[in-house]
Amino acid sequence: MAIYHPHHTAVPPAQAHAFRQGIHDQLLGVVMFIASAALWIFPMATHDGAKDAQVNEAIIGAFLMFVVGLRLYRGSSWRSDAIIGLAGLWMIASPFVLGLQKTAVDNGSRVLDVAVGTVLVATSLISLLIVRSDRRAEAAEAAPRST
Template identity: 85%
Template sequence: MAIYHSHHAPVPPAQAHAFRQGIHDQVIGVVMFAASAALWIFPMVTHDGAKDAQVNEAVVGAFLMFVVGLRLYRGSSWRSDVVVGLAGLWMIASPYVLGLQKTDVDNASRVLDIAVGCVLVTTSLLSLVIVRADRRAGGTIRRH
């Protein structure tokens, strides 16, 4: 009878921390940056829909590009994840809030806002989960 031997050695803690930090700071950060850029660029390209919705998208997109750009450059902390998550929640709610003010919201803007908001909320939650897992494993992703 053969005995099964795993050829996979356990991953050293430092290497596991570096992997989690790379996922946290780079991969998730690039997805956040792409979503923020789409939010900022889309109103300038289309010129369709209500001006209130376009101004909202442009302002929130520019703000997020700054926050996420700092995240990519300096690394992130739970604070930047919370800011991105709150901005994502605002983008999900904004078509309805602006609609309550009797502001005409274009369907394309509504779809973009909700889609980008969902991406931002999901990535910020994933980032927070990775930070928590790294802290439990003894790593130190937190900065600033």
């Protein structure tokens, strides 16, 4: 059992901000980039599935690789997280929407699209929560100084 002292409980605000920023920009960004790359590369490399689904995956995957690449290079904001989340929602819905339009959709593509879409939505939501907590921490830190 550990003994906690009052001076061990507080993490300096600069370190907490750097930690949250690292998780937000780097860790989640890499997961998003891998999911986007899988969405873009896997169907083209295997030539499995319907061509309509492959075109959708290629366009969305290339777009997401660009957005996530900018996110990794310049840092991100809530806008990039929202764009990635919306693209993830589209990837979850696209096999079913394309299937309603009598286009060819393969079950393998459906599984890939739903899995990648779920990862993108989850990581974008986590990223948005980290941004929110970071802003709250900055506001709480600034509030005592201003009084």
